[in-house]
Amino acid sequence: MAIRHSHVDVVTIGAGWTAAMLAARLCPEGTTMVSLEQGKAQWTYPHFAHDHDSLRYSVRYALMVDLQRETWTWRPNPRSPALPMRQYGSFNPGMGLGGAAVHWSAQLWRYLDTDFRYRSHVVERYGAQKIPAGCTVQDWGITYDELEPYYDAFEWDIGASGQAGNIRGRKIPGGNPFESPRARGYPNPPLQVTPHGANFAAACESLGLHPFTQPSGIASRAWTDPHGNHRGGCLYCGFCTRFGCEVDAKASPLNTHLPVALNSGNYEVRTQAKVLRIETGRDGLASGVTYVDAQGQEHFQPADVVVVSAFTLENNRILLLSRSKVHPSGIGNDRGRVGRNYTYQIYPAPVTGLWEGRQLNMYMGNTCTIKIIYDYNADNFDHSDLDFIGGSQLYSEPCEREPVNSVDALKDTKGRAWGADWKDQIRKNWDSYAQIVTEGESLPYLDQFVDLDPNYRDRWGDPLLRITFDWHDNQRAMWRFVARKALEIMKAMNPTKIIDFKPEIPAYNIAKYQSTHPTGGCIMGTSPDHSVTNSYGQVWDTPNVFVTGAALFPQNPGANPTGTVGAVTYRAAEAIAERYFKDPNQLLD
Amino acid sequence: MQTDDGQARRARLTRRRLLQSAGVAAASIGVGGTLAACGENENAGQARVGTDTDARELPAPPPAQQPLLCVVTSFFTRAEAETVEAIAARLIPGDENDPGAREACVPAYIDHKLASFESFATPTYFKPPFAKPAMHPTGPQPGAKSTILVDAKELPRYGFQGSSTPQDSYRKGLATLDKVSKKKYGARFAALPEPTQTKLLADLEDGKVAGFKKSKAFFKMVLEDVYEGMFSDPIYGGNRDLAGWKLVGYPGAQRAYTEYELMHGPQHKRVQGLRDMPAMNPGVPQDHAILPLAGTRRTEER
Numbered sequence: 096m097a098i099r100h101s102h103v104d105v106v107t108i109g110a111g112w113t114a115a116m117l118a119a120r121l122c123p124e125g126t127t128m129v130s131l132e133q134g135k136a137q138w139t140y141p142h143f144a145h146d147h148d149s150l151r152y153s154v155r156y157a158l159m160v161d162l163q164r165e166t167w168t169w170r171p172n173p174r175s176p177a178l179p180m181r182q183y184g185s186f187n188p189g190m191g192l193g194g195a196a197v198h199w200s201a202q203l204w205r206y207l208d209t210d211f212r213y214r215s216h217v218v219e220r221y222g223a224q225k226i227p228a229g230c231t232v233q234d235w236g237i238t239y240d241e242l243e244p245y246y247d248a249f250e251w252d253i254g255a256s257g258q259a260g261n262i263r264g265r266k267i268p269g270g271n272p273f274e275s276p277r278a279r280g281y282p283n284p285p286l287q288v289t290p291h292g293a294n295f296a297a298a299c300e301s302l303g304l305h306p307f308t309q310p311s312g313i314a315s316r317a318w319t320d321p322h323g324n325h326r327g328g329c330l331y332c333g334f335c336t337r338f339g340c341e342v343d344a345k346a347s348p349l350n351t352h353l354p355v356a357l358n359s360g361n362y363e364v365r366t367q368a369k370v371l372r373i374e375t376g377r378d379g380l381a382s383g384v385t386y387v388d389a390q391g392q393e394h395f396q397p398a399d400v401v402v403v404s405a406f407t408l409e410n411n412r413i414l415l416l417s418r419s420k421v422h423p424s425g426i427g428n429d430r431g432r433v434g435r436n437y438t439y440q441i442y443p444a445p446v447t448g449l450w451e452g453r454q455l456n457m458y459m460g461n462t463c464t465i466k467i468i469y470d471y472n473a474d475n476f477d478h479s480d481l482d483f484i485g486g487s488q489l490y491s492e493p494c495e496r497e498p499v500n501s502v503d504a505l506k507d508t509k510g511r512a513w514g515a516d517w518k519d520q521i522r523k524n525w526d527s528y529a530q531i532v533t534e535g536e537s538l539p540y541l542d543q544f545v546d547l548d549p550n551y552r553d554r555w556g557d558p559l560l561r562i563t564f565d566w567h568d569n570q571r572a573m574w575r576f577v578a579r580k581a582l583e584i585m586k587a588m589n590p591t592k593i594i595d596f597k598p599e600i601p602a603y604n605i606a607k608y609q610s611t612h613p614t615g616g617c618i619m620g621t622s623p624d625h626s627v628t629n630s631y632g633q634v635w636d637t638p639n640v641f642v643t644g645a646a647l648f649p650q651n652p653g654a655n656p657t658g659t660v661g662a663v664t665y666r667a668a669e670a671i672a673e674r675y676f677k678d679p680n681q682l683l684d
Numbered sequence: 685m686q687t688d689d690g691q692a693r694r695a696r697l698t699r700r701r702l703l704q705s706a707g708v709a710a711a712s713i714g715v716g717g718t719l720a721a722c723g724e725n726e727n728a729g730q731a732r733v734g735t736d737t738d739a740r741e742l743p744a745p746p747p748a749q750q751p752l753l754c755v756v757t758s759f760f761t762r763a764e765a766e767t768v769e770a771i772a773a774r775l776i777p778g779d780e781n782d783p784g785a786r787e788a789c790v791p792a793y794i795d796h797k798l799a800s801f802e803s804f805a806t807p808t809y810f811k812p813p814f815a816k817p818a819m820h821p822t823g824p825q826p827g828a829k830s831t832i833l834v835d836a837k838e839l840p841r842y843g844f845q846g847s848s849t850p851q852d853s854y855r856k857g858l859a860t861l862d863k864v865s866k867k868k869y870g871a872r873f874a875a876l877p878e879p880t881q882t883k884l885l886a887d888l889e890d891g892k893v894a895g896f897k898k899s900k901a902f903f904k905m906v907l908e909d910v911y912e913g914m915f916s917d918p919i920y921g922g923n924r925d926l927a928g929w930k931l932v933g934y935p936g937a938q939r940a941y942t943e944y945e946l947m948h949g950p951q952h953k954r955v956q957g958l959r960d961m962p963a964m965n966p967g968v969p970q971d972h973a974i975l976p977l978a979g980t981r982r983t984e985e986r
Contacts, residue, residue, distance in 0.1 A: 140964070143964075144963045144964040145958065145961075145963040145964070147937035147938070147939075147958060147961065148917050148919075148937070148958055149915075149916060149917065150912060150916035150917060150920055154806065154912060154916070155805055155806050155807070156806060156807055159807065160807070161807045162807040162808055162809045163807060163808065163809065163810070165809070166809040169842070170824070171838070171841065173824075174821070174823060174824075175821070175822070175823070175824070175834075175835075175838065176822055176823065176824050176825050176828075176832050176833070176834050177824065178815055178832065178834065178842045178845055179809045179811075180809070180842075180843060181808055181809045181810065181843065181844050181845060181846075182804070182806055182807070182808050182809075182843065182844045183806070183807065184843070287943040287946045287947070288946070288947075289946050289947065290947060293947070330939065330940035330941070331940060331941040331942070331943070331945075331946055332938060332939060332940050332941065333938065333941070334937075341964045342964070454933070454949055456941075456945070456946055456947070456949055456950075458934055458935070459941040459945060459946050459950075460941070460946055464946060497915075498915040498928060498929060498932050498934050499911055499912060499915040499916050500911075502911060502915060502932065503911065509886075511886065511889070512907070513774075513775040513776065513885075513907060513910075514774070514775070514777065514882065515777045518776055518777060518778075518784070518931070521931065521932050522931055522932065522933075525932035525933060525934070526932070526933055526934075549824065549826035549827065550813060550825070550826065550827070550828050550832065551809075551811065551813075552811070602841055603841065604840070604841045604843070605841065605842055605843050606841075606842070606843025606844065607843075
């Protein structure tokens with residue numbers, strides 16, 4: 096028999112960053128809220144005080160979802176069998192208080208004006224025939240200008256570091272000249288880069304390109320945020336992605352929104368609470384959620400509003416598992432839209448250079464101590480004579496290299512990563528090689544989606560989420576183009592040798608890390624015929640359920656999602672606070 | 685009851701292992717100088733500064749005290765231990781002046797790891813149906829029970845799909861290795877001349893050994909474990925005297941680098957492991973720093 100808890104205004108599935116943002120906005124004004132987190136509690140002190148341990152965090156994934164409990168299955172296309180990702184892996188969803196935003200890389204972006212009007216923009220500039228067959232790319236139903244104030248607020252709340260490139264239309268040297276106009280700059284100056292980044296930037300400039308430092312959610316100096324959280328500046332320690340930050344330089348829910356929310360007295364996080372499904376009343380509205388605790392005891396938490404605020408993949412799964420008489424295919428899925436427009440990201444490195452005899456200090460710093468160009472991203476270059484749409488960032492390989500997972504990047508003359516000759520290779524060159532990396536767009540297609548797996552189940556007996564995903568011709572052509580550009584830049588960087596060049600994108604492989612940016616599946620839009628939610632993440636067919644995070648993105652631009660996740664959540668939180676609560680259960684305009 | 689038994693067990697084992705290895709750490713702190721000092725030369729007024737700084741070329745540290753616990757006693761039988769040691773010594777060869785996997789206690793690391801984890805050390809989903817290679821394309825197969833057929837050409841794209849635990853894979857793999865070694869070369873692996881061992885390992889990696897069907901997967905597992913043992917923090921039993929990190933010129937667990945160091949190389953850094961680095965808040969017991977705590981509301985915790 097499930098334990099029934101007392102009613103709250105809002106319950107969230109997961110206690111990651113979007114839940115914390117909502118709580119920080121709503122709870123101080125008197126809203127009562129409970130977040131159900133499947134992992135344990137963790138805080139900067141004591142948990143990250145002593146965490147410079149590659150084996151524990153990078154090899155054994157201490158901060159990630161424990162795959163013993165559940166994983167995700169994958170297949171390249173609907174004709175193939177799906178198998179579980181048994182070990183990490185293509186992406187690294189987080190588990191524990193704060194979620195993936197504790198171990199993120201903190202690469203912080205705003206999407207471009209054209210990203211939000213993707214279909215309209217391509218059709219206006221090139222005509223509808225330019226969109227590939229089977230590609231379901233859409234406009235977001237929200238514009239960059241509408242989101243700008245929320246981007247701004249989010250960046251200042253988290254103490255972002257970077258150099259603005261465009262303030263109200265005025266171009267600023269050293270910033271990203273392709274960025275859409277911002278109201279003001281970043282609160283903190285850009286992070287330092289390493290020799291590889293500096294070399295990359297110089298080469299790009301010599302080719303007439305426009306390099307700039309990665310904007311970041313890592314504070315480059317000591318920072319006290321508008322809510323009174325004190326954070327240290329970055330120590331460039333080299334243990335960042337997959338790690339928690341011991342001085343709170345890297346922004347996370349633990350050092351930004353959670354303290355504000357918890358201090359309100361109206362917010363509670365229940366840890367080791369695994370949500371099984373959203374319950375639906377006879378009126379078709381959500382009545383609360385059912386979860387199990389660490390002892391396997393079932394609980395019911397009633398609430399007026401349910402926020403689906405877990406990781407992208409889990410958000411899709413929860414909606415699909417929340418089947419009822421009123422919503423037989425799951426909440427949000429009355430028109431079969433949940434799981435559609437699942438997209439990802441292109442990350443592989445096309446080219447690797449070797450600078451014999453030079454130390455590049457690649458083990459210092461973090462994933463943001465790098466230089467980037469946007470010249471070949473989005474529609475920043477003319478596609479009229481090209482056989483693809485979209486683009487990719489190119490950047491100097493992220494730093495914080497760890498020996499345990501990088502020594503096999505170098506090979507002996509027979510291509511082996513072991514033996515006496517290889518040992519000499521790593522002795523001489525482990526800190527002398529570096530890549531140029533892509534971070535490219537992923538477009539949605541009809542044969543690319545997530546649904547429930549017919550064969551595999553989680554610890555609690557529920558079906559795993561099945562991902563059907565592979566590269567398509569448009570991405571292959573785009574990769575071919577940017578790989579060639581990367582090679583040009585690499586040559587201008589004067590390596591003693593180019594030790595690897597991939598002219599064609601390697602086959603998608605679920606075992607190789609790409610990025611933790613699966614997006615879409617519960618996308619926002621202007622009509623229930625083409626989307627699951629409105630631009631506030633409010634589910635069309637169940638208006639007291641809101642979805643947050645990158646599951647809302649109709650397609651994935653060539654940039655990491657967190658900045659936009661923050662802006663979209665801020666906007667939704669404001670709408671819930673100022674309008675939804677006044678007229679509950681109604682769709683917001 | 686659905687609990688995190690595996691996780692709790694793992695946490696307990698981790699704690700136990702850390703306590704055990706505390707003696708080792710104390711010993712290496714005592715000699716302090718197992719650690720190379722990077723960048724000292726700049727202050728000494730010498731010419732080599734900036735990006736030329738190279739940890740490996742700096743004065744050799746004083747000799748380390750004999751390491752403790754560099755013995756294989758927990759999981760492997762004596763014969764298995766000899767085979768693992770022979771493999772490790774070929775994968776990262778070395779001698780006392782230029783340590784390789786054997787000198788860095790990598791076999792002991794693997795032994796500890798296998799003894800500490802009944803199943804996998806890294807998070808692993810280990811439920812059927814397990815993949816079985818087919819010589820042709822296959823469909824979704826809903827309702828598959830113990831096995832699911834997958835086109836052998838596509839199977840590598842799905843990553844690890846093994847159906848046995850590392851303990852079983854080592855037991856079976858080491859036995860098979862000795863069997864094929866005896867058949868082909870007339871002696872068990874550990875007794876072969878080094879060049880023959882190297883040749884046989886290359887054949888394993890290429891999947892070219894008759895009578896050893898899963899040789900590729902076995903080789904990959906062992907190689908990954910050797911990397912872990914050579915290049916992980918010494919608190920886990922390998923990387924003795926920080927040999928792996930010194931080999932590649934990695935200073936190890938450092939608290940911080942300055943902006944100057946990012947561009948110009950490490951200054952005044954000694955190569956060190958976690959136990960040589962003070963925690964950010966040394967007042968908090970180490971176990972708390974390393975093992976997750978349960979809890980709910982921050983206000984109550986503080």
